[in-house]
Amino acid sequence: MLDYNLILDAAHRLKKRVRRTELIQAHHFSEQLGLPLYFKCENLQRTGAFKIRGALNFMTSQPRQALSGGVITASAGNHAQGVAFSADLLGVKATVYMPESTPPQKVFATRDYGATVVLEGKNFDEACSAALREAEAGGALFVHPFNDPYVMAGQGTIGLELLEDLPDLANVLVPIGGGGLIAGIARAIKETHPHVRIIGVESAAAPSMQLSLKKGHILTAPIMASLADGIAVKTVGDQTFPVVKDLVDEVVLVDEEEIALAIVSLLERNKLMVEGAGAVGLAALLNGRVKRLSGKTVAVLSGGNIDVKTIAVVVERGLLAAGRYLKLKVELDDVPGALARLSAVIAEARANISIITHDRRSKSLPIGKTEVLVELETRGAEHIQDVVKHLEKSGYLLEVIR
Structure with a gap:
């Protein structure tokens, strides 16, 4: 079991060598969730993530x-x-x-x-x-990424900082990959504040810790590609697992759309660039994965090293998940003015055309027909339903592209 004194030693050793990252209150999400929410911004750490600790x-x-x-x-x-x-x-x-x-x-x-x-x-x-x-x-x-007491102790200094900055802390949501981060934080907090609830969050694409906890021993889980690549680990550590089993109150899973939406929400609402692994805590909160929460709550934003090319994909997926983006395939008569009339009907539904592609050569189309792929900016799930109903009521055959 991880020794608490190792974490205290780590705090002394790392002082002035790593950034004491900011703990900021997330006002928008606090109002949305109905509880005081804070972010521990390890995405602002030197090297862009907690791992340096x-x-x-x-x-x-x-x-x-x-x-x-x-x-x-x-x-x-x-x-x-x-x-x-x-x-x-x-x-x-x-x-x-x-x-x-x-x-x-x-x-x-x-x-x-x-x-x-x-x-x-x-x-x-x-x-x-x-x-x-x-x-x-x-x-x-x-140098093991997670399965070592000194590594876990270094990560545990985050827990000490949380207690110093927020003594009346009630809940902490922590991303889980191999388990080093949550093991260190749980040991640092539970030693002096055993009432604080520690909640781990994994990607559903790599649920090794949750599966292992359910079985009571370490299992190797199959993993799939995930936006949260930083926590995509098949097998948790034999040194991290006992700490998590003993001290962590709950482990929940989030899916890819939920992660994407959390990344976009953090960017829009808090101007914070966070990678998929760092956004899973907020994703769990926004999608009700954790029940019966009350009191001051912290989501650890564990990293911000997201690839520039990935950002475009993530933003699109996040907008789709939020109902802010709609892709449609629409069949039209191949006659002059058909495209203009479609645009007018879309305008009547108060949707904004982002991209439109007109295909008259598809072999699957009947003679005299043409196909339009249109991408629309929308105002949410309810607006999407209104747009689709208005187009269908106007006589269009269409398919929503997911």
């Missing part, structure tokens, strides 16, 4: 001789940058194994901190296996 604490806890052969690790991105930054700070060589699907922004950032990056494996677990083999063969010190 654990990586730096681990490395500064080691004898200098242990670092002489360099360090090696595996990561989907955030831990990679934490290790690379820490190694550069300490003058140590770093090698990072990353999955082949890692967003380019995270790869470039890791290299910018001076680390050697090796892309290998389809997911974190495969990259981690490769890194462990290299560590055994080459003698470099392996």
Whole structure:
């Protein structure tokens, strides 16, 4: 079990080396949810995520001789940058194994901190296996992303900061991948404030912790591609699992549309750029995944390293989930003025055309017909229903594209 004193030592060791991130009140979401909500903004941390806390604490806890052969690790991105930054700070060589699907922004950032990056494996677990083999063969010190007491203790300093900034804290929502972050935070908080409710949030695409807790022992879960790539872990740690089992009150799941909507909502309402893994706590709250909440609540925004290309996809999915965007396929008579009349009917429904594509050559179309793909800006789910009903009432055959 993780020793509380390790977390206190980590706080002393990391002071002035990592950013004490802001705890901000989320006024809009507080009103929407009916409870005082705060964000712990680890997306504003040096390297853009909480991972620097654990990586730096681990490395500064080691004898200098242990670092002489360099360090090696595996990561989907955030831990990679934490290790690379820490190694550069300490003058140590770093090698990072990353999955082949890692967003380019995270790869470039890791290299910018001076680390050697090796892309290998389809997911974190495969990259981690490769890194462990290299560590055994080459003698470099392996820095585990989550399954280590010093790493967990470093992450646990977030819990200490939360209690200092918000002594009457009632609930904390924490993203779960391998379990290092929530294990550290839970130990830091429950030691002195056992009444605080600790809630873990996983992506439904990678539910390894929830499945393991239900069975009472560690299971390897199949994972799917997710916007929350930073917490897409097949197998949780054998050191993190007992802490989570003992101290965490509940673990819930969120799906991809819910994550996308949370990312867009954070960007629009709080001007915060947060990656998928960092947005799962808010996603759980917005979609009622956690019941019977009351009192001051914190969602830990664990990271903000989202790939620029991914942002466009996420924004579109978030808008679709929020009912702010509608895609339609409409069949028209292939006669002059048909497209203009369709545009007029859409205008009558008070929807704004964003993109329109007119196809007269599809083999699936009957002679004398044409197909239009139209993307509309809408004002919510109710408005979408009104738009569709108005078009159908006006005689159009259409298909809503999901």
